[in-house]
Each structure stands twice: as structure tokens, then as C-alpha cells.
Amino acid sequence: xxxxSTRHRDLWQSLGVLLxxxxxxxxxxxxxxRTGQPLFLTTDNLTNMLRVTAPVAIVAxxxxxxxxxxxxxxxxxxxxxxxAVVCALSLARWHLGAxxxxxxxxxxxxxxxxxxxxxxxxxxVQPFIITLASMIGLRGLTRxxxxxxxxxxxxxxxxxxxxxxxxxxKPVMIGLxxxxxxxxxxxxxxxxFGRYIRALGDNATASLYAGLPVKPVLVAVYTITGLLxxxxxxxxxxxxxxxxPNDGIAAELDVIAVVVMGGTxxxxxxxxxxxxxxxxxxxxxxxxxxxxxxxDANAQLMIKAGIIVIAVVLQKVRATR
Amino acid sequence: xxxxxLATVVGCxxxxxxARRLVVFSQCNNAEPYRAAQNKxxxxxxxxxxxxxxxxYDGQADASKQIAQIENAMLQKPDLLIVAPFERNAxxxxxxxxxxxxxxxxxxxxxxxxxxxxxxxSSDNVAIGRMAGEFxxxxxxxxxxxxxxxxxxxxxMSGVQGATDRHxxxxxxxxxxxxIKVVHQATANWMQAExxxxxxEALAANPEIDVVYAHNDPMAYGAYLAAKEKGxxxxxxxxxxxxxxxxxxxxxxxxxxxxxFEYPLCADKAVEIxxxxxxxxxxxxxxxxxxxxRAITRK
Numbered sequence: 001x002x003x004x005s006t007r008h009r010d011l012w013q014s015l016g017v018l019l020x021x022x023x024x025x026x027x028x029x030x031x032x033x034r035t036g037q038p039l040f041l042t043t044d045n046l047t048n049m050l051r052v053t054a055p056v057a058i059v060a061x062x063x064x065x066x067x068x069x070x071x072x073x074x075x076x077x078x079x080x081x082x083x084a085v086v087c088a089l090s091l092a093r094w095h096l097g098a099x100x101x102x103x104x105x106x107x108x109x110x111x112x113x114x115x116x117x118x119x120x121x122x123x124x125v126q127p128f129i130i131t132l133a134s135m136i137g138l139r140g141l142t143r144x145x146x147x148x149x150x151x152x153x154x155x156x157x158x159x160x161x162x163x164x165x166x167x168x169x170k171p172v173m174i175g176l177x178x179x180x181x182x183x184x185x186x187x188x189x190x191x192x193f194g195r196y197i198r199a200l201g202d203n204a205t206a207s208l209y210a211g212l213p214v215k216p217v218l219v220a221v222y223t224i225t226g227l228l229x230x231x232x233x234x235x236x237x238x239x240x241x242x243x244x245p246n247d248g249i250a251a252e253l254d255v256i257a258v259v260v261m262g263g264t265x266x267x268x269x270x271x272x273x274x275x276x277x278x279x280x281x282x283x284x285x286x287x288x289x290x291x292x293x294x295x296d297a298n299a300q301l302m303i304k305a306g307i308i309v310i311a312v313v314l315q316k317v318r319a320t321r
Numbered sequence: 322x323x324x325x326x327l328a329t330v331v332g333c334x335x336x337x338x339x340a341r342r343l344v345v346f347s348q349c350n351n352a353e354p355y356r357a358a359q360n361k362x363x364x365x366x367x368x369x370x371x372x373x374x375x376x377x378y379d380g381q382a383d384a385s386k387q388i389a390q391i392e393n394a395m396l397q398k399p400d401l402l403i404v405a406p407f408e409r410n411a412x413x414x415x416x417x418x419x420x421x422x423x424x425x426x427x428x429x430x431x432x433x434x435x436x437x438x439x440x441x442x443s444s445d446n447v448a449i450g451r452m453a454g455e456f457x458x459x460x461x462x463x464x465x466x467x468x469x470x471x472x473x474x475x476x477x478m479s480g481v482q483g484a485t486d487r488h489x490x491x492x493x494x495x496x497x498x499x500x501i502k503v504v505h506q507a508t509a510n511w512m513q514a515e516x517x518x519x520x521x522e523a524l525a526a527n528p529e530i531d532v533v534y535a536h537n538d539p540m541a542y543g544a545y546l547a548a549k550e551k552g553x554x555x556x557x558x559x560x561x562x563x564x565x566x567x568x569x570x571x572x573x574x575x576x577x578x579x580x581x582f583e584y585p586l587c588a589d590k591a592v593e594i595x596x597x598x599x600x601x602x603x604x605x606x607x608x609x610x611x612x613x614x615r616a617i618t619r620k
Contacts, residue, residue, distance in 0.1 A: 030397065033343065039396045048396075052389045148480050152410035154434050164414075240384045240411035291393050297351060297379040 010263050013314075014278045021282055025289040039292055047170045051239075053284035054173040055080070055232035056251060057277070060258040061184040062225030064276045067259050068188075069221055070201040070268025071127040075116060076229040076255055078138035080248030083109045083233025085146045088243020091163055092156035098163040105237075106230040112138055113226015117219035127222075135252065143245040151243040167238030176231070185273040197221060201268025257304070258283055261311045283307075340374035342401075342599060345394040349407035349431075350382035354539070355584070358565050359405070362588035370596070384411035391415045395422060401595050404438075405429040413437055425598045429587050431482075440594060440606040444585045446483050449562060449614045450490020452582050456616060457491070457532050458498060460558055460579065469500025470531035473523045475516050475544055476508045477536040484508075487536045487562055504530065509540045516543030524551050533559045538569035538581055545577050564617050573617050580619070585612040 029040030039045055059076050066073045087105035090096045096104070112134065119130045153160040166172060188194035196217045199207045208214050229248075237243050262279025264271025286307065290300050346363055350356055360377055367375035378394060380387030384407050392415065394402060402424050406412035409431055417437035419426045428438035461470040472495070477484030495501050505523035509515035516535065523530065524547065533548075535541035541561030548554040563569050564583030572578040590610055597604045 033397070042396060045393070045396055048389065048392045052385070150408060150410060152434060154410055154413055168414075236385065240388065240408070241414055242384065242408060242410040244384065244408065244411070288393075291378075291390060292396075294376055294378060297381050 011274055011278070014263055014275055014282075018278050018282055018285075021285050025285050028293065029289060030292055040289060045288070045292070047174065049284050049288040050174045050177075051170050052288070053280055054177040055235045055239075056254045056258060057177050057280035057284075058180055058235075059225070059229045059232045059251070059255045060262075060276050060280055061180055061273060062221070062228040063255050063259050064184070064262070064264055064271065064273055065188070065197055065221040066127070066225050067256075067264050067266060068197050068201045068268055068271060069218060070204065070266075071120065071218070071221070072131065072256070072266070073113075073116060073222060073225050074128065074131040074252050075112065075134040075138060076225060076232075077248035077251035077253075078135045078142065079109045079112045079226055079229035080233040080236060080251055081245060082112060082138050082142045082145075083230040084237040084247045085142050085151065085233075085243040085245055087163075087234050087237045088151035088153055088156075088160075089146060091153060091160040092151050092243075095157065095159070098159055098166065101163065102167075102234050105234045106227055109230015109233060110223055110227040113223040113229070114219065116226065117222030120222060121215040121218040139245075139249075146243060146245050148245060150245075152241065153237065153243070154241045164238050164241050167235055168241075173235055173239070176235070180228070181273060181277050188273055193217065193220070198269055201270075203269075254283075257308050260308065263311075279311075340372060342373045343397060343399040344373050344375045344401045344403070344595065344599075345397070345399040346375070346377045346403040347380060347387060347391050347394065347405065348377055349380045349387060349405050351377075351379040352382070354565055354568055355563060355586075356405070358567065359586045359588055362586050363403075363592065366588060366592040373599075380407050382407060384408040387412060388415045391419060395419055395424065398422075399424060400599055401425050401427070403427045403429060403591055403595065406431045406433055409433045425595075427591050427595060429591060436608065439598065440608060440610065442587045442590050442594065442610045442612065444587065444612040444614060446486030446584070447490040447493075449582045449584060450487040450492075451494055452490075452614060452616055453487070453534060453560060453562065453580075454491035454494025456580055456582075456618075457534060457560065458494060458501070461501060461531060464531065464558075467500060468498040469502075471502055471504045471527065471529050473505045473520070473527070473530055473533045473544070474503060474507075475519060475533065475535040475540045476506065477540075478510045479508055484511075484536050491534060509535075509543065511537055511540065513539035513543035513546075516540035517547045520544035520547035521551075524548060524553060530557050533557055535559070535561050537561060538563045538565065538572060538578065541578055541581070542568070542572055545572075564615075570617055573619060576619065581617050583615050583617060585614065587612060 025040050026038050029038035031038055063073060083105040086108045087101050090101035090104050116131055116134055120127045153164050196212055199212060200214060200217055236247050258279045259276050261282055262275030264275055348356055348360060367373055378390040380390060387407050402419050404416055404426060413434040416426055416433060420437050425439045428441045430443045432441060458468050462468050476488060504527045507519040509519050533544045535544055538561035541559045545554055545559045548557055558579040561569050561578050561581040562584060564581040569581030573581055590612055594606050
């Protein structure tokens with residue numbers, strides 16, 4: 001019960017930060033030259049912002065599961081690239097339908113995740129190493145699949161255009177994120193699987209002795225993350241009307257930043273989906289307002305770094321209290 | 322704490338009293354010497370127009386980022402939008418939306434999939450390649466009395482239009498002379514650091530090299546450094562492309578390169594056309610402006 005209330009206090013704190021950031025963003029936002037309205041608060045801007053963040057935020061849901069088991073998945077950026085390229089190849093070169101192409105791309109992501117999970121569970125090698133290897137290998141596979149070329153979708157036939165016009169829409173991209181976030185939160189909170197995930201991160205040895213299905217749970221969390229990274233790749237391909245073999249480079253770092261920002265501990269066991277959603281919003285508001293103000297890109301990187309360190313320090317203060 | 326940090330960075334609000342026009346330049350990646358020179362030139366040119374607020378957005382070599390930034394820019398309803406697209410497929414749609422929203426849009430250097438722009442300003446890499454090819458032929462004629470010799474080509478990133486065109490243009494000319502042999506060809510992905518080991522390999526395999534043709538100046542310079550280390554730089558003529566004042570032009574002045582061929586920054590033309598669009602509502606720009614290159618050679 002104590003842990004439960006602590007978690008809620010953390011969430012309220014994160015929400016407070018989010019609210020403060022929203023107000024700050026509205027204040028420092030550049031204004032419309034004609035109407036004087038803060039541009040940050042326009043519907044157009046808010047939905048632009050959510051759409052930009054949707055792919056990273058969707059992957060972060062899966063990454064939350066992985067990190068709750070005290071694991072890590074460094075390969076999500078490469079999986080995103082793989083899926084974007086598979087999706088574009090399927091539409092532009094193999095001339096398959098939009099539905100089949102999306103399914104293929106998400107399945108490719110799921111397969112990659114299944115491979116990660118199986119290796120982590122069976123070989124008992126640290127997830128950092130397994131997923132580092134697949135991050136490298138999958139990038140090579142992706143580049144060889146498309147021969148280092150960008151695969152354009154805008155001129156690749158009606159089905160490709162239909163795909164782009166459907167999946168790049170704001171309601172689709174934002175809606176998918178919202179729906180998946182609710183689903184992930186429910187899985188973690190009310191299902192047995194969700195409790196196993198937490199238990200595994202709390203104490204892996206005890207979980208094993210308690211007869212928990214440790215290996216299947218591990219395989220499942222990495223597979224889910226792979227599927228979500230696959231979906232993020234599909235959305236990226238739609239958004240950029242391109243399958244680019246370099247899509248998602250360094251995306252794993254953005255994803256991990258979102259999860260950590262949301263208060264999920266890299267040591268496992270502590271944290272959850274609500275925190276990750278708040279983390280995604282904090283990072284996307286920050287990126288949006290810095291972009292609107294056109295702050296220098298290098299300065300943006302340093303600010304991002306500062307924010308991550310502050311978030312982790314706050315987390316530590318809470319944990320030791 | 323978050324607020325403090327945010328405030329220190331963005332607190333310096335500067336609502337300019339005099340600026341009545343907003344011009345946004347969406348640059349695909351600030352972190353490249355050519356791009357930095359282009360930005361600098363734009364800023365110099367707009368500095369003489371206090372009535373214009375000129376803003377550069379940095380796409381950071383990421384198509385999704387550049388799209389998001391153009392969307393941000395569109396919220397501010399700029400009077401003119403200039404885009405140097407990172408990737409031709411990805412940027413086509415968003416530029417179309419800008420045009421549809423009534424924002425005059427200038428596309429720089431890289432053609433997009435559909436003509437979603439008010440005008441397109443670029444330079445012709447094939448023509449640049451041809452100039453380089455002709456220069457090489459003349460050089461070899463002077464050296465050997467006839468057009469023959471051994472050539473090393475160091476190419477830019479494979480699959481990139483600039484590299485393909487710079488190669489094609491040069492070889493349209495060079496292929497007419499059977500005496501000119503390509504003894505080594507390697508890609509160094511536009512990077513000086515990669516050109517050095519590629520040139521070392523070329524040097525090891527070929528006791529005689531007359532000319533190195535590199536698709537940009539940093540690679541030509543890298544090749545020069547590798548040859549210099551082996552004491553062979555004096556026997557070889559190094560030729561680059563781009564001709565930035567801080568790179569290629571300097572290398573030619575220092576006697577490192579024999580020649581470089583300017584790839585125009587396009588900024589001067591873009592500002593010229595942009596100002597006309599701003600000042601004269603009835604002005605109809607051409608759909609395309611092709612800029613001439615020029616050779617920069619040793620005096």
C-alpha cells in the first residue's frame with residue numbers, strides 16, 4: 001500500500017511539471033503577428049506536436065514494459081527503420097495492398113522483437129548486449145534490403161498514395177497512440193501478465209523461485225516492443241512518404257529518455273505507463289516550444305541533456321526518501 | 322528548475338518593431354560546411370533589409386524534423402518560405418501545403434517529386450562535371466602533349482544525385498579520350514577522413530597517377546594529404562568541386578588543389594527573386610532558375 005501511494009505522489013509531481021511546462025510554453029510562445037494569439041496554443045500547433053511525437057511515444061510504451069523488467073532495448077530505432085523500409089518496399093516494389101504492407105511491416109518488427117526476447121531469455125546474456133547487436137545487424141539488413149536507396153511512396157501508385165494519406169493523418173497517428181497507451185496501461189494494471197512484468201523487475205531470482213514464467217514474459221515484452229517499433233516505422237514511412245534506410249537512427253535514445261523522464265526506473269520494477277505518457281508530453285512540449293522559438297539546434301541538445309539529468313536526480317531523491 | 326532553464330534560453334524575446342515581413346528559410350542541415358556558408362550568405366543579404374525578419378530553421382539532417390519545422394513556420398504565416406529539402410520524397414507534401422496556403426515557396430538545389438513550389442533555384446551538377454572533365458583533358462594535354470594519363474576518381478555518397486551527376490558530366494567528356502585511363506575509383510561519402518585511406522589504397526596500387534578528381538573539396542584535400550605523406554603530392558593534380566571560400570578556394574590559393582568548380586550557394590538568386598515576390602504582387606517568377614558554375618584555378 002505504501003508503494004502504491006508513493007507511485008501516485010510521483011505521478012502528481014510529474015503532472016505538476018507538465019502543467020508548469022504548458023503554462024511556461026504558452027507564455028514564451030511567439031505570437032501570431034496579426035491576432036497576437038500565442039502560436040503554441042493553436043489547435044494546429046498542438047496537434048502538429050502530438051503527431052510528431054506519436055511514433056516515439058508508441059515505442060516508449062513497449063520500452064516501459066522492457067525497462068520494468070530491468071531490461072533495455074537498444075534496437076528499437078533499427079526496427080523502426082526496418083519496418084519503414086519493408087512497408088515502402090511492399091507498397092512500391094512488390095505492389096501489395098496497403099493493409100498487407102502494414103501487416104508485413106509490423107510483423108517484421110514483431111519478428112525482430114521475438115528474436116531479441118528469445119536470445120535474452122534463452123542465452124541469459126544481458127539485454128544491453130543482445131539488443132546492441134541487433135541494433136547494428138538490423139540496420140545492415142535494412143540497408144541491404146533497399147540497396148541504400150530511399151523508396152518514395154508519393155509516386156509509387158494509387159495504393160501507396162492511399163496508404164500515405166490514411167496513415168499520416170493526425171487523427172490516425174494521435175489516435176493510435178492514445179488507444180495503445182490506454183491498452184498498455186490496462187495490461188500493466190489489471191492483468192496477471194502486468195503483475196509478472198513488475199515482479200520480474202523487482203526481483204528476478206525470487207520470481208523464478210516463485211514459479212513465475214520468467215522466460216515467456218521476457219520473450220513477450222521484447223516482442224511487444226518490436227511490434228510497436230514496427231508500427232512506429234509504418235507511421236514514419238507514411239509521414240515522410242518514404243522508406244528511408246536511415247529512419248530511426250538514435251530513436252532508441254529518444255525513447256529511453258521519454259521512459260526515464262516518466263519516472264520508470266532503469267533498475268526495474270518501479271514506474272508505469274501513465275508516467276511514460278507524461279514523459280512523452282513533457283519532451284514533446286519542450287521540443288515544440290524550442291522549435292517555435294527557433295532555439296539553436298545545438299543548444300536544444302544541451303537543454304534536452306539537462307532536463308534528463310534533472311529528471312533522474314528528482315527520481316533518486318524520491319526513491320531514497 | 323525546468324522553468325528557470327527554459328526561461329534563460331528563450332527569455333530573450335525580441336519583438337522587432339521595424340520588421341514587417343517574415344521570411345523563413347528551412348535549411349536541411351546546418352552542420353555541413355556548404356550549408357553553413359549558405360546560411361551565412363542569406364543572413365548577410367537579408368541584413369540589409371531591416372523591414373524583413375529572417376529566420377533559419379535547422380532540419381538537422383532529418384526529414385521528419387524538417388517537415389515539423391515547416392509546419393511550425395506555416396503557423397506564423399510567413400511572407401516567403403525558402404526550403405532546401407533534405408530528401409525529395411519526404412518534403413514534397415508539406416511544401417505543397419505551404420503553396421496551397423498561399424505562401425510563396427522557393428525550392429533550393431534539390432528537386433522535389435512534384436513542382437510544389439513557386440520557383441526552383443538550382444545549379445547543374447552535370448554541367449559542373451563537364452567543366453571538370455574539360456579541365457582535366459586540358460591539364461593532361463599540357464603535361465603529356467596529348468590527352469592521355471592516369472586518373473583516380475573519389476566519389477561522393479553512392480545513390481546521391483550530386484555524386485551521380487558529377488560523375489556523369491565528367492565522364493561525358495573523359496570517355497572521348499581513350500588515352501585517359503581510370504586506374505582507381507572509390508567512394509569516400511563526401512568525407513575528408515574517408516578519402517585519406519581510399520587514396521592510400523589508390524597510391525599503393527598505382528605507381529603512376531596524374532590526376533585525382535574528387536566530387537567535393539574536402540575529399541580532394543583528404544586525397545592530397547594522403548599523397549603528401551607518401552611524398553607523391555607534387556606529381557599529382559588534385560581537383561575538387563564546391564568552391565566554398567573557406568575550403569576549395571583557400572586550397573586553390575594555397576596551391577593544394579589545381580582547380581575547384583563552384584557549386585553556387587543559390588542564396589543570392591533566392592534573395593533576388595524572393596524580394597521581387599515580396600515587393601511586387603504581380604511578379605511571376607520563372608518556374609526554374611539554373612545557375613552557372615565557375616572554375617576557380619591557380620593564378
